[in-house]
Amino acid sequence: MNVVLLSGGGGGARFARGLAGILGPGELTVVGNVGDDLEILGLHVSPDLDSLLYTLAGLVDDARGWGRREESWHALEAVGEWGGEDWFRLGDRDLGLHLVRSQALDEGVPLSEVTARLVRQAGVDATILPATDDRVRTHVVTPAGTFPFQEWYVARGHRDEADAVRYHGAETAEPAPGALEALAGATAIVIAPSNPFLSIAPILAVGRIRGALERRAVRCVAVSPLIGGKAVTGPLDRMLSRILGGTTPDFVAKSYKDLIDALVVDEADHPAEAAVPLVATSTLMRDRDAERRLAETALEAACA
C-alpha cells in the first residue's frame, strides 16, 4: 500500500493519525500545506507541517488541537514585555522546533529536508512532505482588504468575510522532492477533511501537483470537513457559502472539480446530490477510534 494524503493541520492531522494507525510503516506519505507558513520574530513557522508532525509523533495537545502538550508560554510573555510581536501563539516547547528549523533554513537546507530530519528525529514512520520548498503564501481577499493568511485568521480572528483566496508564489512553485514520485507511485490518494480553500488549494496551486492529480491513475477520495453544512472549527461554512454559493456536499465536491472520484460526507449531509459519488459515514473525529474509522472508510472508498 502507498497512500498519499493531502492535508492541512488540525483535523487533517488527526485524520492522518487515523490513516497511520491502519497502514504499515512507510505506507503513508502526507503532502502538507505551507500556504499558512509565516515569518514571525525572525523565525520560520510552518503551522500545518507542525500539526502533522506533533500529531503523528504523539506530541500534540489534543485538547487545544494544535501545539504541544504540557506547553508553557514564558518566552512569548517576555516578547510582549519587551515590546515584540506576541500576537501569534508560540509556546516554549514549540519554539524549540522553530529555532532548529529556522536555523537549518537559514543555512540553506530546504524545508523538505528539514522536515524529513524532524520526522526521523521524532521516530515517525510516515513521510511528511511540504507541498513545495518554494515560498507560497495564502492571502485572503476581503471587503476590508487583502491580508496574509495568519494576519486574517489569527490577528483579525477571521472576522472579515473572504471573497477570494490567493496563493502568492504558487505560479512558479515546484513540488517538493518526492511529492510527484509519491503521487505517481500511490495505490490511493486521499484529501483530508481540511479547509479546501485554505489548506488544500494552496497545495493544488502548485501546478505540477494539481497536474499529477488530474492525470491520476488511481482513485482520489476527499473527506468533507463539514458536518450538517457547518464547519467543526474555522470559517469554512461562511467561505463556501460566499465563494461557491452553498455548503451542501455538492459545493464541497465543486471545490475539488476534476480531482476526486468520491467524497466522504457526514451522515448529517446525506442523502444529497453531487457531481461525484458520496460515501456517508460519521465524520466527527471525537476520539482516536473515530479518527481510525473515518480513515478506514475513506481508504475503502479510495481503493474501491
Added chain:
Amino acid sequence: MNVVLLSGGGGGARFARGLAGILGPGELTVVGNVGDDLEILGLHVSPDLDSLLYTLAGLVDDARGWGRREESWHALEAVGEWGGEDWFRLGDRDLGLHLVRSQALDEGVPLSEVTARLVRQAGVDATILPATDDRVRTHVVTPAGTFPFQEWYVARGHRDEADAVRYHGAETAEPAPGALEALAGATAIVIAPSNPFLSIAPILAVGRIRGALERRAVRCVAVSPLIGGKAVTGPLDRMLSRILGGTTPDFVAKSYKDLIDALVVDEADHPAEAAVPLVATSTLMRDRDAERRLAETALEAACA
C-alpha cells in the same frame, strides 16, 4: 554627577546595581562588553548586556547570577530533542529578549539602539551602551587551540589554560554612539570588578575608547575582582598567573596600565605594592548592601 562604568556581566552587573542605587536617575552610563556575544540557534545573544539589563531592571536570578528569575527551560529541551544546539543555556523568558533583539538587528537596527529600547522598556534609568555596534569577538588562545569565547568558556568549561586573548574585529570597531560623549562628560570613570582580559579588555580593544581613557580629564578607578588572589567565580586567577605572572593587586593594576588612577582591592589582598594607589575594603558583594558599599568606596576613590 556623570559616572561612566566599564563592565562585563555577573559581578560587574551587581556592582552597576550598587552604583545605580547611590546615583540619581540618568547619572550612570554603563559601557558593556560585547566580546562574548554569540550567534546561537540563529539568535544574537549579548550575555553581558543582558546581565546588566536584567540586574538593573530587577529581573535577574541573583542565586544563579545570570538569566532571569522564575525561568523555565522548555524551549531548550525541545531544541535538544530535535537535534539542535543546546549547549548554551537559554531560558524561556530569556529567549523572549533574544527573539526581540535578533529581529531588530536583522532589520538593521544597531545594537546600541536595540539596547536603548530594551532599557526604556524595562524602566531602567541608567544608560547601557554596548562598547561598539560593530562585531568584536573574544577568542581565547590555549594549548589545545584557539576558541571563540563561549566555546572555550561554556562548551569546554574553560578547562584549557589561556595563553592569550584576542579581540577579533576590534581593530576596526568604532565606539557605539554616545560612548565617547559619555566618557568626555564624565565626572568619574569606574572599571567594574569584572575579568580584565575577558570583560574589560574587549571594551578597551576599541581603539577610540582606550584613547579616551588614556586622555581622561577625570579620575578612573578600577575594582579588583580578586579576593585573596582568587577569583570569586571563573578562571581569572589562573589567567593572571599564566599571562602576567601573579595574582596580587600589582598584576591586576598592570592589566590596566596607564588607564587607572587607583585600584580598589579586598582587605585580604592588602597591604600590597602596586603601580597605582590601592584602596582596601571588603569587596565581596554578598548582598545588596555590600554591592552598594563597594560602589560607594569606588566612587569616593574616583572623586578623590
